[in-house]
Amino acid sequence: MKPKPFDYVRVDTLPALFSALAAHDNAKIIAGGQSLVPMMNFRVAQPEVLVDINGVEALNHVGRDGDWLCIGAMARYQDLIDSPLVRESLPLLSEALGHVGYPAIRNRGTLGGSVVHNDPSAEGGVALCCLGAEVVVASAKGERVVPIAEFFVTTYLTDIAPHEVLTEIRIPVPLPRSGSAFRELAKRVGDFAIVNVAALVSVGAGDKVSAVSLALGGVAETPLSFDVGPAVIGHPLDAARAAEAARLVDALSDPQDDNVAGGEYKRHLAGVLVKQALLAAYIDAMAKGA
Amino acid sequence: MNEAAMKAIRVTTSVNGTSYTRAVEPRLLLSDFLRNELGLTGTHVGCEHGKCGACTVLVGGRAVRACLMFAVQAEGKSVETIEGLAAGADALHPIQRAFIDCHGLQCGFCTPGMINSTRALLAANPAPTDQEIRAGLAGNICRCTGYVNIVKAVRQAANEMRTTAAPEGVSK
Ligand SMILES: Cc1cc2nc3c(=O)[nH]c(=O)nc-3n(C[C@H](O)[C@H](O)[C@H](O)COP(=O)(O)OP(=O)(O)OC[C@H]3O[C@@H](n4cnc5c(N)ncnc54)[C@H](O)[C@@H]3O)c2cc1C
Ligand code: FES
Ligand code: FES
Numbered sequence: 328m329k330p331k332p333f334d335y336v337r338v339d340t341l342p343a344l345f346s347a348l349a350a351h352d353n354a355k356i357i358a359g360g361q362s363l364v365p366m367m368n369f370r371v372a373q374p375e376v377l378v379d380i381n382g383v384e385a386l387n388h389v390g391r392d393g394d395w396l397c398i399g400a401m402a403r404y405q406d407l408i409d410s411p412l413v414r415e416s417l418p419l420l421s422e423a424l425g426h427v428g429y430p431a432i433r434n435r436g437t438l439g440g441s442v443v444h445n446d447p448s449a450e451g452g453v454a455l456c457c458l459g460a461e462v463v464v465a466s467a468k469g470e471r472v473v474p475i476a477e478f479f480v481t482t483y484l485t486d487i488a489p490h491e492v493l494t495e496i497r498i499p500v501p502l503p504r505s506g507s508a509f510r511e512l513a514k515r516v517g518d519f520a521i522v523n524v525a526a527l528v529s530v531g532a533g534d535k536v537s538a539v540s541l542a543l544g545g546v547a548e549t550p551l552s553f554d555v556g557p558a559v560i561g562h563p564l565d566a567a568r569a570a571e572a573a574r575l576v577d578a579l580s581d582p583q584d585d586n587v588a589g590g591e592y593k594r595h596l597a598g599v600l601v602k603q604a605l606l607a608a609y610i611d612a613m614a615k616g617a
Numbered sequence: 618m619n620e621a622a623m624k625a626i627r628v629t630t631s632v633n634g635t636s637y638t639r640a641v642e643p644r645l646l647l648s649d650f651l652r653n654e655l656g657l658t659g660t661h662v663g664c665e666h667g668k669c670g671a672c673t674v675l676v677g678g679r680a681v682r683a684c685l686m687f688a689v690q691a692e693g694k695s696v697e698t699i700e701g702l703a704a705g706a707d708a709l710h711p712i713q714r715a716f717i718d719c720h721g722l723q724c725g726f727c728t729p730g731m732i733n734s735t736r737a738l739l740a741a742n743p744a745p746t747d748q749e750i751r752a753g754l755a756g757n758i759c760r761c762t763g764y765v766n767i768v769k770a771v772r773q774a775a776n777e778m779r780t781t782a783a784p785e786g787v788s789k
Contacts, residue, residue, distance in 0.1 A: 361685055364684075379689075381690065429670070430738070
């Protein structure tokens with residue numbers, strides 16, 4: 328057997344979850360297990376207690392709350408991809424999650440687990456940065472709400488204490504005349520992306536861009552958003568404006584070499600994908616009518 | 618009683634329609650449970666980190682990695698492995714038949730996972746395009762065939778299953 332021995336606790340409610348975490352040092356939550364179990368099989372992770380939240384109904388929801396979409400931490404990728412509510416209010420998220428791993432990974436893995444795990448090119452994290460999401464972090468002592476950009480501390484590290492639980496992801500639903508696009512390049516279908524880009528563009532009078540949001544994965548320690556407003560707001564978005572936005576991103580980022588690709592290559596790739604994503608998002612917004 | 622035995626947890630799970638109860642250590646992977654506790658060695662183990670797809674089984678009708686689930690997590694669930702697919706040696710399932718007909722296997726190591734991914738794919742999408750077949754099987758690595766004949770086999774199975782037998786009880 329591969330993982331180190333551990334105790335297993337299955338919980339069904341949030342109060343039971345909070346007390347299980349409070350009662351044990353070196354306890355870990357298991358959600359989809361698609362990052363944690365590989366790490367346990369390699370013995371990179373050696374929790375003494377595994378707290379299984381797969382049965383916590385209170386964490387398995389997707390719903391609209393006014394202008395926000397609220398996603399419970401146990402919502403699995405495939406359920407989010409299949410959800411008409413997500414597809415209609417946040418097509419960017421549906422599109423992005425379709426790029427995560429393979430069907431079998433998406434059938435188990437959760438967006439909540441991905442956010443806590445914080446891989447630098449996780450599609451979920453990139454989309455959530457672009458959309459300006461917040462996460463709800465709770466413990467027996469109460470709740471706190473953290474903007475996603477602050478929650479992502481650095482690679483594989485997030486602003487959450489061992490006794491805390493990520494309970495919900497809250498995402499503002501974009502303005503009516505908005506369009507979005509997600510672009511990525513990976514070596515093979517289902518691999519982690521070398522670079523990925525999420526773009527959200529809103530248009531106003533005269534088909535001019537009124538708001539823009541852009542986030543990239545793979546170019547920094549965590550998914551990161553970039554302010555390209557100065558390049559595109561107040562103008563129709565054409566190839567020249569998109570190229571200017573790509574230059575802004577280039578000036579603000581410094582991708583490093585890793586075992587998949589070199590920094591220079593990622594820099595080039597980021598430029599190409601930023602242009603593609605912005606133009607596609609603008610076309611998508613224009614298709615929503617005046 | 619040794620420490621491991623003290624920590625054992627009872628798990629009851631249905632595998633290919635038969636209910637099994639066993640006391641297992643929490644760290645026992647579902648793949649090892651199927652192979653070593655139940656003797657169902659058709660679930661293959663290649664990488665044990667989710668990459669190769671050889672261990673793909675259906676849990677609750679969905680394709681999952683048996684190497685990324687603990688057996689205790691299968692409590693109350695229904696698991697389907699390759700052993701449950703054919704009624705007998707003379708009654709192969711159309712997917713199995715198609716893999717043979719189209720030379721969709723050579724050494725056969727990847728085949729149980731390929732076939733289980735195919736079951737899930739065809740249950741959700743009875744008439745996939747080649748691109749959809751490739752996306753559906755993207756998480757299953759084959760070192761032998763070069764994939765072309767696997768895609769062909771899935772196409773044949775899809776055609777046959779659409780025109781003949783009642784659909785399987787697989788939801789996704
Ligand atoms: C072969 C393979 C390919 C993959 N490809 C991709 C890919 O292309 N893109 C991608 O983004 N990901 C990919 N992944 C990772 C996958 O997305 C994981 O599902 C995800 O990273 C973690 O989610 P999980 O639900 O599986 O979490 P788990 O593995 O269960 O947990 C991950 C970590 O988060 C903690 N945790 C989980 N939920 C909570 C919670 N609610 N509160 C507090 N802590 C929590 C756990 O304790 C653990 O430390 C891949 C995985 C595999 C095995
Ligand atoms: S053994 Fe499970 S995916 Fe390779
Ligand atoms: S037939 Fe040998 S690995 Fe696929």
